Amino acid sequence: MALFNRLLPKFITTFKARGIASLAALPETHQLLQKTCRDFAEGELKPIAAKIDREHLYPKEQIKKMGELGLMAVAVPEELGGTGLDYVAYAIAMEEISRGCASCGVIMSVNNSLYLGPLQQFGNKEQKEKYIRPFTDGSKVGCFALSEPGNGSDAGAASTTAMLTGSSYLLNGTKSWITNGYESEASVVFATTDKALKHKGISAIIVPKPTAGLDLGKKEDKLGIRGSSTCSLIFEDCKVPKENLLGEPGMGFKIAMMTLDAGRIGIASQALGIAQASLEVAVEYATKRLAFGKP
Amino acid sequence: MARVLVGVKRVIDYAVKIRVKPDKTGVVTDGVKHSMNPFDEIAVEEAVRMKEKKIASEIIAVSCGPTQSQEVLRTALAMGVDKGIHVEISGKDYDTLQPIHVSKILAKIAEKEKADFIIVGKQAIDDDSNQTAQMTAAILDWPQATFASKIEKGDKDITVTREVDGGLETIKCKIPAVISADLRLNEPRYATLPNIMKAKKKPIAKMTPKDLGVDVAPRIKVVSVEDPPVRQAGVILPDVDALVGKLKEGGFA
Numbered sequence: 313m314a315l316f317n318r319l320l321p322k323f324i325t326t327f328k329a330r331g332i333a334s335l336a337a338l339p340e341t342h343q344l345l346q347k348t349c350r351d352f353a354e355g356e357l358k359p360i361a362a363k364i365d366r367e368h369l370y371p372k373e374q375i376k377k378m379g380e381l382g383l384m385a386v387a388v389p390e391e392l393g394g395t396g397l398d399y400v401a402y403a404i405a406m407e408e409i410s411r412g413c414a415s416c417g418v419i420m421s422v423n424n425s426l427y428l429g430p431l432q433q434f435g436n437k438e439q440k441e442k443y444i445r446p447f448t449d450g451s452k453v454g455c456f457a458l459s460e461p462g463n464g465s466d467a468g469a470a471s472t473t474a475m476l477t478g479s480s481y482l483l484n485g486t487k488s489w490i491t492n493g494y495e496s497e498a499s500v501v502f503a504t505t506d507k508a509l510k511h512k513g514i515s516a517i518i519v520p521k522p523t524a525g526l527d528l529g530k531k532e533d534k535l536g537i538r539g540s541s542t543c544s545l546i547f548e549d550c551k552v553p554k555e556n557l558l559g560e561p562g563m564g565f566k567i568a569m570m571t572l573d574a575g576r577i578g579i580a581s582q583a584l585g586i587a588q589a590s591l592e593v594a595v596e597y598a599t600k601r602l603a604f605g606k607p
Numbered sequence: 608m609a610r611v612l613v614g615v616k617r618v619i620d621y622a623v624k625i626r627v628k629p630d631k632t633g634v635v636t637d638g639v640k641h642s643m644n645p646f647d648e649i650a651v652e653e654a655v656r657m658k659e660k661k662i663a664s665e666i667i668a669v670s671c672g673p674t675q676s677q678e679v680l681r682t683a684l685a686m687g688v689d690k691g692i693h694v695e696i697s698g699k700d701y702d703t704l705q706p707i708h709v710s711k712i713l714a715k716i717a718e719k720e721k722a723d724f725i726i727v728g729k730q731a732i733d734d735d736s737n738q739t740a741q742m743t744a745a746i747l748d749w750p751q752a753t754f755a756s757k758i759e760k761g762d763k764d765i766t767v768t769r770e771v772d773g774g775l776e777t778i779k780c781k782i783p784a785v786i787s788a789d790l791r792l793n794e795p796r797y798a799t800l801p802n803i804m805k806a807k808k809k810p811i812a813k814m815t816p817k818d819l820g821v822d823v824a825p826r827i828k829v830v831s832v833e834d835p836p837v838r839q840a841g842v843i844l845p846d847v848d849a850l851v852g853k854l855k856e857g858g859f860a
Contacts, residue, residue: 340678340681340807341803341804341807343678344681344682344685344798344803344806345800345803347642347682347798348797348798348799348800348803351797352797380799381797381799381800382799382800382801383800386800390801390804395800395801395804396801396804397800397804401800405800
């Protein structure tokens with residue numbers, strides 16, 4: 313929750329300045345943002361959404377354009393190449409983009425909340441420069457590797473291990489159902505560094521992709537949101553420099569939970585956007601289709 | 608490098624279904640979605656492109672209207688305009704504001720700001736006047752290039768391709784000049800989030816028509832505003848002779 317709480321004050325101050333009367337209205341910046349996202353979603357995403365879903369295509373061009381608009385790093389400060397807005401802005405952007413295309417929405421959400429989020433909150437200077445900046449403009453995306461074949465809900469039982477040997481960590485294990493698994497060029501991976509400490513022995517490690525010892529499983533054949541790749545990350549003696557440890561050893565579980573808390577807002581906004589689009593399509597059909605001679 | 612003045616108008620959004628007020632004095636505007644006139648968006652885009660090509664040094668957007676006109680100025684700033692000027696006109700004065708008033712205001716501001724170009728949309732989608740660019744040019748005694756679909760800047764002049772009824776007309780104008788933007792001039796950009804953030808810090812100056820010495824007293828009186836007549840059903844005729852007969856009956860042939 314700290315991540316969320318840290319980002320909330322920016323919005324609260326603008327809120328206070330506008331007074332009770334405009335509680336229902338968004339601040340001007342957010343209105344302009346909503347317009348940009350809505351126009352972009354209608355013009356660039358809606359026309360191709362069905363195609364990328366049907367054909368399992370990654371919308372590389374659209375993600376790049378979204379990056380140029382500043383949507384791939386909404387809450388990242390400007391000094392690191394981000395847009396420097398608050399989480400409300402992020403939620404609004406997510407809702408509008410998802411209304412056009414759910415796949416683009418989830419790619420955007422994973423990059424913003426699940427990848428850039430923990431890096432922003434726990435990364436040191438070098439890590440931020442190396443792993444945040446290049447991922448803000450839509451040319452590269454990141455992913456978040458927590459789930460495993462054996463644990464999705466019980467995230468504390470991570471069976472992927474990271475052994476500290478000399479100047480690097482050696483990773484072994486499999487991560488499953490990783491969104492953006494295929495196209496991402498870096499991942500925040502949660503592995504057990506000290507099994508005896510159970511969930512307090514999990515650490516977060518940044519793994520660049522591609523890297524020796526890391527293989528990608530086949531793309532999952534999902535029922536929907538097929539523009540975004542979901543696959544397994546298979547680690548076999550994968551060597552990663554020890555400087556890539558995010559935060560402190562043993563902090564992994566905490567980082568994961570805090571990140572997911574913030575990520576839920578993005579995904580909830582995506583759901584809202586999809587629901588809005590579904591409602592619009594349904595209403596349009598219901599008012600036009602004639603049954604028993606009446607719409 | 609040139610200084611560019613862009614006129615932007617806040618109008619009812621093009622996608623909204625217009626409803627006439629029950630008292631027939633106008634259309635319903637309260638609570639209705641408004642946005643920047645689409646042709647003005649094209650004008651702003653052209654100005655921003657001129658700045659990117661280093662033809663223009665500064666772009667100033669002007670809007671005449673009530674407080675809400677500032678929203679449209681903010682959108683222009685988010686697209687890349689440098690500063691905004693809001694000429695505050697509200698209430699009854701705004702209801703009877705006509706292109707003649709707006710052109711006098713634009714002319715005065717152009718002189719104050721030493722503008723080299725004035726770019727406006729060819730017409731507003733609420734009144735469809737298509738007069739402001741022409742009148743402004745006349746008041747300033749500047750050349751006018753209306754319905755521009757392509758603008759190229761030479762050393763001391765501009766070559767403009769105009770879309771006219773007969774096709775395309777290409778003219779050369781000396782600078783300073785007034786240009787009105789037509790649909791195919793360009794495709795307006797999305798305001799990127801970083802630019803929206805930057806727009807917050809850009810200034811919007813406020814003034815009144817009186818400050819500019821312009822009289823906005825009404826020159827017209829709105830008698831009534833009504834819906835267009837409901838389209839009647841047509842008649843299917845059996846052959847050409849019947850058609851000619853009907854035309855003669857109606858006095859059309």
